[in-house]
Amino acid sequence: MRELNMVKAINDALDVMLARDPDVLVFGEDVGYFGGVFRATEGLQAKHGIRRCFDTPIAEGGIIATAIGMGAQGLRPVPEIQFADYILPAFDQLVSEAARLRYRSGGEFWAPITVRSPYGGGIFGGQTHSQSPEAIFAHITGLKTVIPSTPYDAKGLLIAAIECDDPVIYLEPKRLYNGPFDGHHDREIGTWAGHPAAQVPEGHYTVPLGKAAVVRPGDAVTVLAYGTMVHVALAAVDETGIDAEVIDLRSIVPLDIETIVASANKTGRCVIVHEASRFGGFGGELSSLIQERCFYGLETAIERVAGWDTPYPHAFEWDYFPGPARIAAALRRVMENT
The missing domain is CATH 3.40.50.970 (Thiamin diphosphate (ThDP)-binding fold, Pyr/PP domains)
Known part of the structure; x- marks a missing residue:
């Protein structure tokens, strides 16, 4: 190592x-x-x-x-x-x-x-x-x-x-x-x-494509993220103290839908986080896939936290993409809406 x-x-x-x-x-x-x-x-x-x-x-x-x-x-x-x-x-x-x-x-x-x-x-x-x-x-x-x-x-x-x-x-x-x-x-x-x-590790090893990682187990709400947003989501969970299960998708195609569905059915709540603009973002596809497969297991609507639906702002970069405060607010909303 x-x-x-x-x-x-x-x-x-x-x-x-x-x-x-x-x-x-x-x-x-x-x-x-x-x-x-x-x-x-x-x-x-x-x-x-x-x-x-x-x-x-x-x-x-x-x-x-x-x-x-x-x-x-x-x-x-x-x-x-x-x-x-x-x-x-x-x-x-x-x-x-x-x-x-x-x-x-x-x-x-x-x-x-x-x-x-x-x-x-x-x-x-x-x-x-x-x-x-x-x-x-x-x-x-x-x-x-x-x-x-x-x-x-x-x-x-x-x-x-x-x-x-x-x-x-x-x-x-x-x-x-x-x-x-x-x-x-x-x-x-x-x-x-x-x-x-x-x-x-030194030398050759692989992480399989299409296999997500549960980076934080939990029972109250499923949080889906990838890239930088995994770490920001973990910070938001720490702020709220909510028992969230945080899943790092690692690859979005192929997508580990089995791990996602198992978690969403277990928690009954879901928050999706990505840095790209909300409209047309990959979170919309994730939301549809979960809704199709977990409709009767969901306790409340799925939340998406994402970048603004604007051209990328140079001066307001840190406000554009989700931070812990925006994700924490979404976590609290899904916990309140049952």
Whole structure:
């Protein structure tokens, strides 16, 4: 075991897979010599060579198109999109080619690519560096969407994604790069309190895609979250003292609906938390799935706590996404409404 923060755990996963599998390639904007804007690929080019970890032009469509071609020929490319906001120029490649290649070719070709990208707020990046587009990708049949919340999961999920034969969108919460966090925001200094690292096993291991984690058992209410919001939700539960069961989805496609349903039927109440805008967010799909399967077990309406339905505000970032106070208010409402 080693003490690693999330960005170091991601770096370690890439290092392990580059050493383990000669078909793995890492590339993107500034990922080579510079080591990435968040240093997730630091040292990989020096260790594994310029043919295994290399820089690309600023052309997201070209990056993903190249990755798809490599995957179709038997390689396992891991392209990085520098910020998730920049991925839209490559959206047609992901939707029309990567997601459909296996089916269009009758299984003759497939696209075992893992698209890494930092996402979400935390750096005051505003509308072009802080968006949370996970619901867009969840809608595309053929893509898997993975979002870790701890260094342990970040490494294990990334290795599992790289070894998967399907295209995977691997979104990395920027606020967790140097975490994990306890979720309490200090508005004065604009940071999150928390320990800088966590225990991560050395070498190769995987965390299965599509398996949620119950990070806090409870009997009163089910809280569903992923990424940064797992830690913020835990902070809200601590504030209220409510016996909540907090579930980290870890991947939203495939979704561990069995764990979700079992918890919702047990507690009879549910609060869904995500950083993306509420309207059209993935929380709406979660709410529908739970309502369809747990209607007679629910004691009250399902609550959603999410980002504002506005373009991402630069100056009001900490008000835009859910904090412990907003989540705590939702928890109290579902406990009062029976």
